[in-house]
Amino acid sequence: MGAAGAKANRSIFAGYHPVLNFVFFGYVVLAPIFFMHPVVLAVSFAAAMSWSLYLNGRKGLKFNLCFVLPLMCVAALFNPAFNHEGATILFYIRDNPITLESIVYGVCAAVMIGGVILWFVCYNAVMTSDKFVYLFGRGIPAMSLILSMALRFIPLYRTQAVRVASARRGIGFDAFSGGFLARVRNGGAILSVLVTWALENAIETSDSMRSRGYGLPGRTAYSIYRFDARDRALLVLMLALVAVVVLAIATGTMKTLYFPLFSVRDAQPLAGIAIACHVALCFLPLALDTREDIVQKIALDNRS
Amino acid sequence: MSIIEIRNLTFTYPGRERPALDGVSLTVDAGEFVVLCGRSGCGKSTLLRHLKTVLTPHGTRAGDVVFDGRPLASVAQREQAARIGFVLQSPDNQIVTDKVWHELAFGLESLGEPTPVIRRRVAEMASFFGIQEWYDKSVFELSGGQKQILALASVMAMQPDALILDEPTSQLDPIAAEDFITTLKKINDEIGTTIILSEHRLEGALPRADRALVMDGGRIVCAGTASDVGRGLARTGDPMLVAMPTPMRVYLAAEGARADDANTRVPQTVREGRLWLARKCGEDCRSASGRLEPSQQLRETTSAESSEPLEQLHGATNVEPPIAPLASLKDVWFRYGREGRDVVKDLTLTVGAGEFVCVVGGNGTGKTTMLGVITGENRYYRGKARVLGFDPRKAKGADLTNAGLAALPQDPQTLFTRNTVLDSLIDIAAARFETDAATGSARGASGRDGNAGGALSDGNASGERSGKMAAVEAEVRRASGLADIDDLMGFHPYDISGGEQQRVGLAMALLTKPKLLLLDEPTKGMDSFFKEKFAGILRGLIERGMGVLMVSHDVEFCAKYADRCALFFDGGVVSEGAPRAFFTGNSFYTTAANRMARGVFPDVVTAEEIAELLTRP
Structure with missing residues (x-):
């Protein structure tokens, strides 16, 4: 997955x-x-932003500034331009009322979208294909193998397609020039070479699998992950925090109204606790990583 | 104690008359290292596949295969999977999963081992093979040699008693192949696993094996220690002799009848060859100065240039540029992308008409990239290049092909579009016919572009269709004749051997009527016979005036057949010259014959030459 x-x-x-x-x-x-x-x-946005910068460094900063922020601005402007609900009219643009509520909603939506995108950036850096295969193929051993094989074949076929295109170019069939029909014919030929190649070579793959006992009953699924005491402790903590937040939502403590009037429920103790839990959850990885960095630094300093 | 015993095994593929195996009997003791050799199609793979039930081909069979005292058929699949390891030819095809660690665990998962057991075995294997560094990597990040080691390790993780390998190094470059064979020897020595290996590259395998078997026409024609096999082949004048390591060939040719003494060891490595040669020349070669005299010309298998007086060649490291080069590169630089490093650096190279130029050099030095610069696929950013009158950087589409440039890829399978060799060739010939017609009529009707002309000629008359078919068929016949593939036309392109596939690829390239042909490692995976045949075809084309530029690892092939050789290193040509001058000027990167005779006969580059000097009256 991503670099x-x-x-x-x-x-x-x-x-x-x-x-x-x-x-x-x-x-x-x-x-x-x-x-x-x-x-x-x-x-959530602040946590996602800071962890993505921590994980991806300068490259991450570039992506965040050049892609995420502009996207958020567009999203923030989009809502008030088309959504005219809300009681507090600020001004009119061509007879269209622009309301305070729709601006607030637009900004919130933008922050939400930006946050989600940034979380996916972090996801990409942390959730490698191994973890994906492990999680989604856990129940059925055959499933994890199929996922793993698919992940192997995608780059293999891509490389081979490039090779085929280059080989055909060498004898005068350039895939990127000529008329439309010539290109379609060329693309078809590349596909045909690729399919034949894949089917023929799959025979050897299948030999290799059967030769190593594939198809015997009682196949197990090996993984390089172990669920240890450290994992259990953190999982319990995380689930407890999530439970508090869910409780707060279920009781309606954190209900937010945007239209017709923007209103947040008056501060209640439970809402405060839930927000504290949310903060703890969102910043949990960054906190763990930073703590580790400090521990390592102290260890190194002591050694020297 | 024998672990594998084959008794009188005869096997015929369905629909074939001749048996693929004809009364083969063989006993392999536990812990033995056996090398199986023979030309392509002699039945090596068929024999090896009989040693594991799931891989055994369908057909009619007689005789017994016994594994560890029991008939193989009665050994449970689970036991066979674990105890008989099988490594196949292609590094890419036999790897199943996307991660190195998962591939290592694959067989153990199949056997249903619990996670802690798998963890330990996988760790052991990773440590034994020294692949800890790539443990977490994706398999597509690995080189071919690394993939093949991974395939071996993942079989070894199941702790087999016998390891069977079917031409495992044929897709590897010489250095990776040598590493692989060394690893096999280590397994054999340190774990005691029985090894049965089929190989066509015998330089590395033969000296390490306990026993060698030679197959021909489905029979074992010769068996015993490497020395015995060499002597046996020499006695019967078997053509398989050309596949033996250089020192063996020289020894057997030079010693003649004296080589028959069964107690002496036939030299197999360059070291043994040198020792033998030094002793031999102490006896009776003192008189011969050890230098080839211009008057005593050797039979030259190579070029016009190498028949020039040798003295003259020696001084000249730079050969005169040939008249009217087909391709010339001058101080050319290339890199992939602006941020990348330079892959081709300061490269100067020419190829003339009727010239066979070989570029040799290690892996990853940029040889293949250089071919891309010539075809225009890789656009150079500095220097000057001229290919058949075009600047390859500016040539569009099929310009260069139409001008007479053809490039044959490393893997000819990338060109096979149809289910038979014939149809694949017709595809290309038909397309070429249309282009020719298009450019032809475009020239006739001035002012029209090529496509419009093509449409016109297509629409003309239905009578032209048969004319076209006839022309296409004539073209296909011509190309197949040149590439010597007439008897392969009806086959599926995947059912013929690697060497035959290369010749079909060559025929495809010839359909474009090239003046300049680029070849990328064509001899990879070819056995010695196919190489000779291939060289003959190439020489025929070159005599007709074609220029051939070949990049290769195959030093012996280049020394024997090239007109000019160039050593490629770090993106450029560091030295070049006629093969004799070139290879005698190198100290390490040279033929086995030259390394063996260095100091005694400084001018020789092939085994035949040493033998001839030694037996000269």
């Missing part, structure tokens, strides 16, 4: 069991979508 930055390889949180990684990303992506509480959104 991971230097720090992604040694992120402590990424080293936890894939189930924990997945629970975390499930929460941070779904939470802002399901309850658009402005504080929740802001916290």
Whole structure:
């Protein structure tokens, strides 16, 4: 999967069991979508931004500034331009009322979208294909093998397609020149070569699999992940935090109204606790990583 | 104690008359290292596949295969999977999963081993093979040699008693192949696993094996220690002798009847060859100065240039540029992308009409990239290049092909579009016919572009269709005759051997009527007979005035057949010259014959020459 930055390889949180990684990303992506509480959104965005920068370094900063921020601006402007609900009319553009509520909603939606995109950036750096295969192929051993084979064949076929195009170019069939029909014919020929090649070579792959006992009853699925005490402790903590937030939502403590009037429920103790839990959850990986960096630095300093 | 015993095995593929195996009997002891050799199609693979039930081909069979005292058929699949390891030819095809660690665990997963057991075995294998560094990598990041080592390690993780390998190094470059064979020897020595290996590159395998078997026409024609096999082949004048390592060939040719003494060891490595040669020349070669005299010309198998007096060649490291070069590169630089490093650096090279130029050099030095610069696929950014009157950087589409440039890819399978060799050739010939017609009529009706002309000639008359078919068929016949593939036309392109596939690829390239032909490692995976045949075809084309530029690892082939050789290193040509001057000027990167005779006969580059000097009256 995506090119991971230097720090992604040694992120402590990424080293936890894939189930924990997945629970975390499930929460941070779904939470802002399901309850658009402005504080929740802001916290989630800030956490996503800082962790993505931590993981991807300068490359990440470039992506965030050049892609995520402009996208958020567009999203923020989009809503007030087309949504005219809301009681507080600020001014008119060509007889269209621009309301305070729709501006607030637009900004919140933009923060939500930006946050979700940034969480996916982090997901890409942390959730390697191994973890994906492990999580989704766990129940059925055959499934994890199929996923793993698919991930092997995609780059293999891509490379071979490039080779075929280049080989055909060498004897005068350039895939990128000539008329439309010539190109279509050429593309068809490349596909035909590729399909024949794949089918013929699959015979050897199948020999290799059967020769190593594939098809014997009782196949197991090996994984390089181990669920240890450290994973259990953190998972319990995470689930407890999630439970508090869910409780707060279920009781309606954190209900936010945008239209017709923007209103957030008055501060209640439970809402405060829930937000504290949300902060703890969102910043959990960054906190773990930073703590580890400090521990390592002290260890190194002491040695020298 | 024998682990594998084959008794009088005869096997015929369905629909064939001749048996693929004809009364083969063979006993392999536990812990033995056996090398099986023979030309392509002699039945090596068929024999090896009989040693594991799931891989055994369908057909009629007589005789017994016994594994560890029991008939193989009665050994449970689970036991066979674990105890008989099988490594196949292609590094890419036999790898199944996307990650190195998963591939290592694959067989153990099949056997249903629990995770802790798999973890330990995988760790052991990774440590034994020294592949810890790539443990977490994706398999597509690995080189061909690394993939083949991974395939071997993933079989070894199941702890087999016998390891069977079917031409495992044929797709590898010489250095990776040598590493692979060394690893096999290590397994054999340190773990005691029985090894049965089929090979056509015998330089590395033969000296390490306990026993060699030669197959021909489905029979084992010669068996014993490498020395015995060499003597046996020499006695019967078997053509398989040309596949033996250089020192063996020289020894057997030079010693003649004296080589028959069964107690002496036939030299197999360059070191043994040198020792033998030094001793031999102490006896009776003192008189011969050890230098080839211009008057005593050797039979030259190579070029017009190498028949020039040798003295003259020696001084000249730079050969005169040939008249009217077909391709000339001057100080050319290339890199992939602006941020990339330079892959081709300061490269100067010419290829003339009727000239066979070979570029040799290690892996990853940029040889293949250089071919791309000539075809225009890789656009150089500095220097000057001229190919058949075009600047390859500016040539569009099929310009260069129409001007007479053809490039044959490393893997000819990338060109096979149809189910038979004939149809694949017709495809290309038909397309070429249309282009020719298009450009032809475009020239006639001035002012029209090529496509409009083509449409016109297509629409003319239905009578032209049969004329076209006849022309296409004539073209296909011509190309197939040149490439010597007339008897392959009805086959599926995947059912013929690697060497035959190369010749079909060559025929495809010839359909474009090239003046300049680029070849990328054509001898990879070819056995010695196919190489000779291939060289003969190439020489025929070159005599007709074609220029051939070949990049290769195959030093012996280049020394024997090229007009000019160039050493490619770090993106450029560091030295070049006629093969004799070139290879005698190199100290390490040269033929085995030259390394063997260095200091005694400084001028020789092939085994035949040493033998001739030694037996000269």
